[in-house]
Amino acid sequence: MGKDRAAQSGGKQDNRELLRDIPKVEKCLQALLAIEEIEGAPLMVVKNSVRDVLEELRRQILDGRETAAESLELAALIPIFLKRIRRELQPKFRRVINCTGVIIHTNLGRSILPDSAMHKLLEAGSRYSNLEFDLETGRRGSRYSHVEKLLCTLTGAEAGLVVNNNAAAVLIVLETLARGGKVIISRGQLVEIGGSFRIPEVMARSGAELVEVGATNRTHLRDYEEAVTEETALLLKVHCSNFRIIGFTSEVPLEELVRLGGKMGIPVMEDLGSGCFIDLSRFGLEKEPTVQDAVASGVDVVTFSGDKLLGGPQAGIILGKREIIERIKKNPLNRAMRIDKFTLAGLESILRLYLDENTAVARIPTLAMIAAPPAEVKRRAVKLARMIRRDCAHACAVDVREMVSRVGGGAMPEQNLPSWGVALHPASVTVSVLEGELRHLEVPVIGRIEEDRLLLDMRTVADNEVAIVAGSLQQVFAGEANRLSI
Numbered sequence: 001m002g003k004d005r006a007a008q009s010g011g012k013q014d015n016r017e018l019l020r021d022i023p024k025v026e027k028c029l030q031a032l033l034a035i036e037e038i039e040g041a042p043l044m045v046v047k048n049s050v051r052d053v054l055e056e057l058r059r060q061i062l063d064g065r066e067t068a069a070e071s072l073e074l075a076a077l078i079p080i081f082l083k084r085i086r087r088e089l090q091p092k093f094r095r096v097i098n099c100t101g102v103i104i105h106t107n108l109g110r111s112i113l114p115d116s117a118m119h120k121l122l123e124a125g126s127r128y129s130n131l132e133f134d135l136e137t138g139r140r141g142s143r144y145s146h147v148e149k150l151l152c153t154l155t156g157a158e159a160g161l162v163v164n165n166n167a168a169a170v171l172i173v174l175e176t177l178a179r180g181g182k183v184i185i186s187r188g189q190l191v192e193i194g195g196s197f198r199i200p201e202v203m204a205r206s207g208a209e210l211v212e213v214g215a216t217n218r219t220h221l222r223d224y225e226e227a228v229t230e231e232t233a234l235l236l237k238v239h240c241s242n243f244r245i246i247g248f249t250s251e252v253p254l255e256e257l258v259r260l261g262g263k264m265g266i267p268v269m270e271d272l273g274s275g276c277f278i279d280l281s282r283f284g285l286e287k288e289p290t291v292q293d294a295v296a297s298g299v300d301v302v303t304f305s306g307d308k309l310l311g312g313p314q315a316g317i318i319l320g321k322r323e324i325i326e327r328i329k330k331n332p333l334n335r336a337m338r339i340d341k342f343t344l345a346g347l348e349s350i351l352r353l354y355l356d357e358n359t360a361v362a363r364i365p366t367l368a369m370i371a372a373p374p375a376e377v378k379r380r381a382v383k384l385a386r387m388i389r390r391d392c393a394h395a396c397a398v399d400v401r402e403m404v405s406r407v408g409g410g411a412m413p414e415q416n417l418p419s420w421g422v423a424l425h426p427a428s429v430t431v432s433v434l435e436g437e438l439r440h441l442e443v444p445v446i447g448r449i450e451e452d453r454l455l456l457d458m459r460t461v462a463d464n465e466v467a468i469v470a471g472s473l474q475q476v477f478a479g480e481a482n483r484l485s486i
């Protein structure tokens with residue numbers, strides 16, 4: 001009888017009658033719970049999955065989309081339920097393999113931590129700690145004390161504080177030093193960082209008033225000088241992390257701003273954005289001002305991220321003159337932005353590695369990936385290509401080629417890192433289908449499409465991930481991929 005209706009499908013009337021063929025939730029549940037695979041799955045997940053699938057079918061029928069009556073039979077629905085349940089049981093937040101070549105990829109979690117730091121994180125989470133307990137005196141301590149001295153040793157700063165992220169750092173500094181006052185900034189530095197962090201908007205939230213000076217491409221010291229009034233509370237410099245103004249340009253060096261601030265009795269702040277402790281020109285990159293350079297200029301306060309070029313956990317680091325840092329510490333906003341014990345554990349571990357520059361470069365993944373010589377990256381590409389040719393030769397053409405990696409994270413936007421990877425051209429599916437299938441794996445493999453090839457850049461892939469990537473491709477081409485979407 002269902003078949004008859006399917007045969008004359010098309011008419012809205014007939015379609016509606018199909019609604020009656022949708023099995024009841026209870027009946028589906030009964031059938032499902034008899035299946036071994038379902039054992040141990042929370043009933044709530046099973047129930048909701050069944051309801052969702054049935055609801056989608058109902059909508060499909062009501063929308064007049066073609067629906068075969070057979071597809072509503074329990075036997076046809078069971079595999080769909082199972083697929084949905086499997087998908088729901090997968091953690092939503094999970095590991096991926098970054099084959100994009102973008103090292104500090106904000107969408108893929110920015111910096112990754114070395115095992116030594118992860119060990120400290122694990123311990124901080126599973127054991128009690130002296131988070132706010134002074135082991136010397138046996139009294140209450142400060143969570144910031146664990147990293148403040150280290151930060152000062154590494155950078156030469158007088159004092160420091162760590163908050164949730166750099167956006168929070170900028171906000172709390174502005175709120176502390178400039179609420180109700182005016183902040184002078186060059187028009188060329190009114191940046192927007194991804195995720196709607198815009199200097200003018202953060203400024204407005206802090207209760208400070210923005211005073212733009214100069215032109216988009218050129219700002220001179222006299223522009224700042226002429227804008228200073230009694231209400232000026234701060235001179236601000238923001239690092240143009242994610243763009244460059246090129247051509248006829250001029251920016252006032254930090255030292256000159258500091259000199260002007262000193263003369264006028266106005267504090268000077270720099271938002272460094274990425275904030276690096278090491279001069280990366282060693283690795284063929286453009287020289288960027290380091291945190292130490294900023295501190296040495298005499299700037300009153302400088303802020304930067306923990307998880308960009310520093311290579312640590314998400315955090316906003318504030319360094320500067322003791323008197324200013326003390327005021328920021330006392331700001332009630334500080335409590336709302338404070339870091340947790342995991343951040344603290346990870347950050348201290350990372351900062352300790354910086355006590356020796358070579359150790360930092362070797363052990364901090366973000367730096368190691370930047371420093372990796374192309375020949376080393378190429379070796380991984382060659383190894384991956386060999387595995388793909390061995391396992392998937394019939395399904396996919398592969399060649400090893402030179403490509404371009406990026407530092408990412410709004411750091412050094414113009415800088416290319418020469419890299420190596422593989423370019424894939426599947427025989428029987430399109431490149432975008434292959435890209436999608438790899439993205440839907442249990443451990444998704446994220447590459448990029450360029451000129452009808454899927455590129456997998458090996459600069460951001462660890463040695464022990466190469467075999468996983470090869471295995472993933474084999475799985476996809478064998479049609480065994482556990483497709484997590486219906």
Ligand SMILES: *Cc1c(COP(=O)(O)O)cnc(C)c1O
Nearest residue numbers: 165166167193241273274305410
């Ligand atoms: C990235 C960045 C921020 C924001 O830092 P988060 O740590 O992501 O909050 C602020 N200012 C500049 C200049 C940046 O580059």
